[in-house]
Amino acid sequence: MKxxxxxxxxxxxxxxxxxxxxxFLAAGEYSLRGYGGKGHTFANYTWILHQLxxxxxxxxxxxxxxxxxxxxxxxxIPTVVYVQLGGRRWARLIEILCLLPxxxxxxxxxIGAQVAMPKRLQSTSYELCFFYVIICMPYVYRTLNTxxxxxxxxxxxxxxxxxxxxxxxxxxxxxIPAIRSATLGAAFITFAISMGEYALAVLLHFHTLPTWATxxxxxxxxxxxxxxxxxxxxVWFLLVLFSYxxxxxxxxxxxxxxxx
Amino acid sequence: xxxHGSTVEFHGVTRKFGNVVALNDFSLKIKPGELVTxxxxxxxxxxxxxxxLAGIDKEHSGVVEIDGKDMSSIxxxxxxxxxxxxxxxxxxxMTAQENVEYGLRVRGVDSVARSKRASELLELVxxxxxxxxxxxxxxxxxxxxxALARALxxxxxxxxxxxxxxxxxxxxxxxxxxxxxxIQKTIGITTLFVTHDQEEAMAVSDRVGVMNxxxxxxxxxxxxxxxxxxxxxxxxxxxxxxxxxxxxQSKNEVLVLDQVLDISEHAPSLVKGEEVKxxxxxxxISIEKAAKGAVVITKSFLGPMTRIGIDVGLHDLIYxxxxxxxxxxxxxxxxxxxxxxxxxxxxxxx
Amino acid sequence: xxxxxxxxxxxxxxAEGALPVAKRMFRLDKSFLGILPFLALIGYFFFxxxxxxxxxSIHDSHHHLTASAYKALFGGDYRNAFIGSFELAAYSMAISxxxxxxxxxxxxxxxxxxxxxxxxxAGVLTSTGGIPLAFSFIAAFGQEGLVTKILLNVFHxxxxxxxxxxxxFWGILLVYCFFQAPLMVIIFIPAVENLKVExxxxxxxxxxxxxxxxxxxxxPVLAPAFISSCLLLFxxxxxxxxxxxxxxxxxxxxxxxxxxxxxxxxxxxDQANQGDALAMGMILVxxxxxxxxxxxxxxxxxx
Numbered sequence: 077m078k079x080x081x082x083x084x085x086x087x088x089x090x091x092x093x094x095x096x097x098x099x100f101l102a103a104g105e106y107s108l109r110g111y112g113g114k115g116h117t118f119a120n121y122t123w124i125l126h127q128l129x130x131x132x133x134x135x136x137x138x139x140x141x142x143x144x145x146x147x148x149x150x151x152x153i154p155t156v157v158y159v160q161l162g163g164r165r166w167a168r169l170i171e172i173l174c175l176l177p178x179x180x181x182x183x184x185x186x187i188g189a190q191v192a193m194p195k196r197l198q199s200t201s202y203e204l205c206f207f208y209v210i211i212c213m214p215y216v217y218r219t220l221n222t223x224x225x226x227x228x229x230x231x232x233x234x235x236x237x238x239x240x241x242x243x244x245x246x247x248x249x250x251x252i253p254a255i256r257s258a259t260l261g262a263a264f265i266t267f268a269i270s271m272g273e274y275a276l277a278v279l280l281h282f283h284t285l286p287t288w289a290t291x292x293x294x295x296x297x298x299x300x301x302x303x304x305x306x307x308x309x310x311v312w313f314l315l316v317l318f319s320y321x322x323x324x325x326x327x328x329x330x331x332x333x334x335x336x
Numbered sequence: 337x338x339x340h341g342s343t344v345e346f347h348g349v350t351r352k353f354g355n356v357v358a359l360n361d362f363s364l365k366i367k368p369g370e371l372v373t374x375x376x377x378x379x380x381x382x383x384x385x386x387x388x389l390a391g392i393d394k395e396h397s398g399v400v401e402i403d404g405k406d407m408s409s410i411x412x413x414x415x416x417x418x419x420x421x422x423x424x425x426x427x428x429x430m431t432a433q434e435n436v437e438y439g440l441r442v443r444g445v446d447s448v449a450r451s452k453r454a455s456e457l458l459e460l461v462x463x464x465x466x467x468x469x470x471x472x473x474x475x476x477x478x479x480x481x482x483a484l485a486r487a488l489x490x491x492x493x494x495x496x497x498x499x500x501x502x503x504x505x506x507x508x509x510x511x512x513x514x515x516x517x518x519i520q521k522t523i524g525i526t527t528l529f530v531t532h533d534q535e536e537a538m539a540v541s542d543r544v545g546v547m548n549x550x551x552x553x554x555x556x557x558x559x560x561x562x563x564x565x566x567x568x569x570x571x572x573x574x575x576x577x578x579x580x581x582x583x584x585q586s587k588n589e590v591l592v593l594d595q596v597l598d599i600s601e602h603a604p605s606l607v608k609g610e611e612v613k614x615x616x617x618x619x620x621i622s623i624e625k626a627a628k629g630a631v632v633i634t635k636s637f638l639g640p641m642t643r644i645g646i647d648v649g650l651h652d653l654i655y656x657x658x659x660x661x662x663x664x665x666x667x668x669x670x671x672x673x674x675x676x677x678x679x680x681x682x683x684x685x686x
Numbered sequence: 687x688x689x690x691x692x693x694x695x696x697x698x699x700x701a702e703g704a705l706p707v708a709k710r711m712f713r714l715d716k717s718f719l720g721i722l723p724f725l726a727l728i729g730y731f732f733f734x735x736x737x738x739x740x741x742x743s744i745h746d747s748h749h750h751l752t753a754s755a756y757k758a759l760f761g762g763d764y765r766n767a768f769i770g771s772f773e774l775a776a777y778s779m780a781i782s783x784x785x786x787x788x789x790x791x792x793x794x795x796x797x798x799x800x801x802x803x804x805x806x807x808a809g810v811l812t813s814t815g816g817i818p819l820a821f822s823f824i825a826a827f828g829q830e831g832l833v834t835k836i837l838l839n840v841f842h843x844x845x846x847x848x849x850x851x852x853x854x855f856w857g858i859l860l861v862y863c864f865f866q867a868p869l870m871v872i873i874f875i876p877a878v879e880n881l882k883v884e885x886x887x888x889x890x891x892x893x894x895x896x897x898x899x900x901x902x903x904x905x906p907v908l909a910p911a912f913i914s915s916c917l918l919l920f921x922x923x924x925x926x927x928x929x930x931x932x933x934x935x936x937x938x939x940x941x942x943x944x945x946x947x948x949x950x951x952x953x954x955x956d957q958a959n960q961g962d963a964l965a966m967g968m969i970l971v972x973x974x975x976x977x978x979x980x981x982x983x984x985x986x987x988x989x
Contacts, residue, residue, distance in 0.1 A: 081792070081795045081796060082795075084792075085791070085792035085795050086792075088788050088789060088791070088792040089789070089792045089793070089796070089804075092785070092788075092789050092792075096807075096811065096864070096868075098826070098833060099822055099823055099826040099827070099833060099864070100822055100826075101832075102825065102826035102827075102831055102832035102833045102836075103821070103822035103823070103825035103826045103831075105832045106825035106826065106830075106831060106832060107825065151723060151724060151727060152724075154723075155720070155721055155723065155724045158720040158721065159720070159721065162720065166718075166720070166721050169721075170721065170724065173725075173728055175976070176732070176976075177732065178918070178921070178922070179921050179972050179973065179975070179976040180732075180736065180925075180969055180972060180973075181924070181925030181927070181942060181965070181968045181969065181972060182925065182927060183925065183927050183942045183945045183946060183965065183968070184736065184739060184925075184945070184965035184966075184968055184969050185732065185735055185736065186949065187739055187945060187949055187961050187962060187965050188734075188735025188736050188737075188738045188739040188965070189731075189735045190949065191735075191738050191739075191742060192734055192735040192737075192738040193735070206727070206731045207731060209727065209731070210727075210728065210731050210732050213728070265809070268810065272816050272817065272818065273816070273928075274816045274817050274927070274928035274931070274932070275927040275928050275931070275942075275946075278931070278946075279946060279949050279950070286816065286817040286818075286928070289817055289818075289821070290817060290931075290932050293821065293932075297821075297824070297825075300821050301821045301822065301824070301825040303818075303821075304817065304818035304819075304820075304821035304822050304825075305818070305822065307818050308818045308819075308822065311810060312807075312810055390887075390890075390891055391890070391891075392887050392890060392891070411890075412887075412890040412891055413889075413890045413891070413892075413893045413894055413895060414893070415891075416893070417891055418891065418892075419887070419888070419891040421884045421887070421888065422884075423884075424882045424884050424885075425882070425884035425885065425887075425888045426888075427885055427888070427902070427903050427907075428907060429903065429906040429907045430902075438889075438892055438894070438902070439892035439893055439894075441902070442889075442892065442893050442894040442895070442898045442902075443893055483888075486888075486892065487891075487892075490892060490893060496891075
């Protein structure tokens, strides 16, 4: 009783694929152009590496993204687990609170952060991590919630504690492994958003990869297109890798079973 | 409600999904007003046959006729067939009443007439008071009643039931099962019912067809099917059967559990010394307490009957059914002597 | 903090049901503790800055209460910026909603890897928008871009012949659709996935045509989800900053860009709270849209 793909559906998908891929291919071509638009070369990509600001900006972005991921998982996994187990009455509140960061413009948040945050926090780029946690919360909440709903959480917790595990051991040894793919997904989306976020970074005057790229663009548009294409493609590559990871693992395990 | 019963015929219908033959040279004639059930495990082709008749599945060879008319060129929405699905088939944006009216609405029947007809049908299925509810506000059983009313509202020539009870609780299931049969008989509509539940099939059908891997193994009345199964698959699928190794003693005799049985009734044409399997119904076996021999291992109370599992030195236990009164005399651990009556024993070539 | 929340959770689990009323009352306080870290974080880093914005917006630089910054929103550049943002949000919403819905309609019929890949791609296009997307489009649709050249030389269509320029409103609209349409796919696809094959087949056996199915079943069933998805798209288009900032250098009248300019110091002393008022204006629009969204969801849930 499967749905079948008709000719109109194929047309839609092919057209959509075409429209969504073409600009990126065209941009890829552009990033390979030589100076004055003559010939094709990797010069724009090597140009990036020779820029003084690039290395530090990339490192800052990676550091901020990494800390954001850890902070968010550390906060949200226990919270979502808690809400599903004992705090059901808070589920609705948390759902609404988690929608707000999507709705409220980031720019408004930035303008408030400038005034409201203590100077000590504003002097370090780790300030961004806390706001990235807020921005990513909606997606992370939804991903983890779906992941937890798919497992028999109360039963697992009861089983684990009846076998003598402490709550922390239950969380670390049972729950987190059980929602591994949801956790990975949440981590990935946080990482991707944090690496690409621009509004907060520029308005709070931090030098991350996206703000550096816009500055560089004023000097060398080819170079900044190259950065864009490079970062888009590396994120896509990571995502494809992530989303196929379980499948690949599954396939390998199946093979093992067949061999033995 | 004057729905006339139509004749339905399948002539050599075959359906393949890639290399898998879902339905193999399937032929069947359903008489007007008859309720025929296709019974079998999942993937046996029963649902495929039903969907081909409905016109939802069109990729098949062979011919389907309703009242002698070839259906090949007629799309599903012109076949005038009422169908009840497994579950979730009610339109969620409509009330029960609107769901029942839907078929008439797309036929352009005016709102007064279709409202009257829908009310009659909701009455028939016992849901007149729930007509303003949406599917999410109805229980599973009520939803299936509405689906039945909706299917009947268009005065279909044939009614198709695709496992309509399988998503329901046991109690609701048997109640609705009997009600479907009552309504079907009242209206006299030709009905094709598909299920994997043999008890359900036996309870409601005029005839039951047992399907196995795309083939119709046997079609007969429920009692015939139970007492005279034509293949081991049918014997195994319809009711509980013991499968016991046996050795042919002559053309018509086998040695089973130290007993020689004459099974000429089944015309088995055996070769002496051949190793075969005997299929024995639990009620064909009687037991007597003894000092030694087979041992009673399990005893399960089933209400009026009690099922007893006996170790006769084979890999599997042999099951016997006694009335619970008789079974009181026997306990687990007792030794018993096993006797088989030959009239309902079947033999297959291993 | 993870420890305490989980511990209290588990103790509730085991004690559930057998507690006397007095203890249940006490438990209400304790169950609050489980979400306290979450509330603390969102309170300090989200609600507190917004409250500060509000407070600043109603005070002038001498700490006197004033509504002058709000009055200024109704005239001149600020008014134009709100109109510009509104138009950009509305156009990109309309186009993206239709494209996204069509893609959903086709995607639900695919299976396995194809489907997974399409949804993953949509997710990435949505969340990695911003700067890289802007530069990619400048490269592709700019005067010298490959897409522009192909359209001109192969299809004889000069996209720069009319009002279009990658650096003006229409250029930004084009780029917005490239992250809004995937966003539509992601938020609308659950609704389309919920359409049961049984409904289509029931329609067929009951004598309905394809058009009857669309008209009586598909459109009424999907309408609430479609409307609420549109509202989310509107809010997203209205408040997006990065793409517009990278593409226009702040020259197109859009509210987020104006706020950005004000924050970056291009501001007169007596307008110190103008950015705050603009931000509050944006929040107001978005909250109104969100309120409509909640209303639609509630009405559809009641059905």
